[in-house]
Amino acid sequence: MNALTWNQNESINPNLNGLEQSDTLAINERSKELMATGKKVYRFGLGQSPFPVPRCVVEALRLNADQKDYLPVKGLLQLREAVAEFHRKKDNINVTAEHVIIGPGSKELVFLLQLVFNSDIIITSPCWVSYVPQAKIIGKGIDVIHSSFEDKWQLTPALFRGYLKNRGKKDRLSLLILNYPGNPDGVSLAEDALKEIAALARENNIIILSDEIYGQLNHSGQHVSIAKYYPEGTIISSGLSKWCGAGGWRLGTFAFPKNLQWILEKMAIVASETYTSVSAPIQFAAVKAFKCGGEIEEYLWQSRKILAKIGNECAGKLNNAGIKTHAPVGGFYLFLDFSNFFETIQSRGIKTSKELCTAILNDTGVAVLQGSSFNCRADLFTARMAYIDFDGARVLAAARTIPVHQALPDTFTKIYCSKVLEGVDQLIHWFQ
């Protein structure tokens, strides 16, 4: 017995017990393995933008490839200014550069926020895969508000009110995490719901982390932030990963209200002892992205048009076949509810959403991510589908041949997104 191996379990932080690598990344790696064996895989698992990074932003990275200095912990001032201006223009919210922090992905910033903020977190289920594991790593408590298909898998004012009535009295600030347009649901909160949730949060000393990373991918281009109704208590999360197609670049942003600046300052302390600052060339390039000139606006316009078209077609097909899902409002996900097939599924010996997704992947090559990864009950048969398995550069080019204000023709998806439609057919077929 080797002395250096005998005590592995005791040598690992017990908070990590039971945690595995993030499921979204795991499914991506698994899909690649299957593809390497020659299997046709419909890659609806990972939530990555299908579109290339806009050319002007790539060019800005080339121009800044020799930037070598450590940048300020909170981020390059020019970039913080661009992000603040972005939120002022896009969200009509009063943010200035000093209240912005740049991180290596908004995921890292969410982690820092959870680490510095001394309270349990409140989330809605289903929710994005990483909020809960992050809380577990730190040993934080989590209050889960479960939503249903009828709630459109989002927090409703009624659900929030019910939760508040039952929770004990709190002697300190709490933190609610919202995400809209949502991952995994593709749905957004209506403006009257935002207003009511804002009022309830204010009354109950709850601050909100408003994860709006898909905000610019609201298919209508009409994203509204809850900060409109709760400016003093809302931290807005954004970044390059989704609307700018640059997930692999790793750049996220938080914008704070002035009176929560004390949280930002504490996050910056932890940042200075961990990641230090975000990669300098990437930050310089990101300035170009957040300044949002005409090229970016056109790119966003086309992205939304394409995603709306394919998302709605998929939802239509699935609903017709009895797989319940809501028409998408933004982003590139559908959350699928297989409850109509409960007996079929059980008759195949399947007990959990993970087993279901594994069976579907093995039988059909369709990779979707089990609802349990999003903190849904494991025995609810749900899954997230990302309708992004197409060649984003080719599809963008094709969309650009069509006059800007004209709708994409009905044949468009059949020609350019055929694999997505085929994957949906395979999925439907599996249940029949």
Add this chain to the structure above:
Amino acid sequence: MNALTWNQNESINPNLNGLEQSDTLAINERSKELMATGKKVYRFGLGQSPFPVPRCVVEALRLNADQKDYLPVKGLLQLREAVAEFHRKKDNINVTAEHVIIGPGSKELVFLLQLVFNSDIIITSPCWVSYVPQAKIIGKGIDVIHSSFEDKWQLTPALFRGYLKNRGKKDRLSLLILNYPGNPDGVSLAEDALKEIAALARENNIIILSDEIYGQLNHSGQHVSIAKYYPEGTIISSGLSKWCGAGGWRLGTFAFPKNLQWILEKMAIVASETYTSVSAPIQFAAVKAFKCGGEIEEYLWQSRKILAKIGNECAGKLNNAGIKTHAPVGGFYLFLDFSNFFETIQSRGIKTSKELCTAILNDTGVAVLQGSSFNCRADLFTARMAYIDFDGARVLAAARTIPVHQALPDTFTKIYCSKVLEGVDQLIHWFQ
């Protein structure tokens, strides 16, 4: 009173009490502020390589500016292969790609290691600024072994033996952090010391994080890793920041022995829930750096030659004036011991190394970083000087006009590094 501000203290993780932004970064930001007011500042505070990123590596970043995909959590396979090969060639150590993990700076990887590894850490004082604050953020215990000028500010076998004799019996693995060539000391561990420390660590179930980020900047080019004597218990830390001049790029690497792979796997889980993966264009460019072709080797050769020359001249001047420091072995730091001036300093009403460095900065414009930032006792008058305030691109170009195996002429530093010499004179003058 605003409800959202009333509870700030209770709303912050108590582990953060008393922590400020990392001192090295803080002094950089402070120096910039002073310069903005028109003051001449000798920037010996921040530990940043003075040299530009090698041209072939910048070019590789340009070529890969359109890489947009999320890369694997542990890092791009090509890069992990290049890092493994780098350690095999440079350190003569048997590492393979699967035992390498890439992070956004080695600082972040050190943090993850501290987070996942369930034991107190053992460090030598003085030590790099971030080991201890990281432990505090997580709420970890720290065992400090204090070294002195006579120990060359490094861990000696005698000090280690003394520590081990006094510590209680441990029922699990412990973690010792070593850093050589050292920050803040610029000294390295001799091979016989490495051998003895390795044996003691092995006997006592202590694994070693061997921070060798300055390894390739050993001025003789003859860096030896403790992994040579303790392969099964040593994790080697490296990265682009120092030897490749790319601190602002944020890319660090850890190489594990096979039988500590279980720690790497746990770090990857936390990575997947925090930073996800390192920026894709940066990773692709780093492959070029770690492959270490002729251009890189020539760059390293020149870097070492220049740093050795200027470092030794500074040490000579300082010692002549009674400011004690050791001749540098690697990296770009001198650790200054002002104990000969104890009475002069006290007579000026100065009680701590921080007050001393503030007075020196205000009076002379010389920015050096107080010993207390490196976990030295505050009332020991010590400081770290980074002898890097020169135009690295210009100095490299000048060095390249001199035949490779010829020494740099005596006039070289006077012409090309005059500000460093001037700053040292200013510093000496302050004590007289």
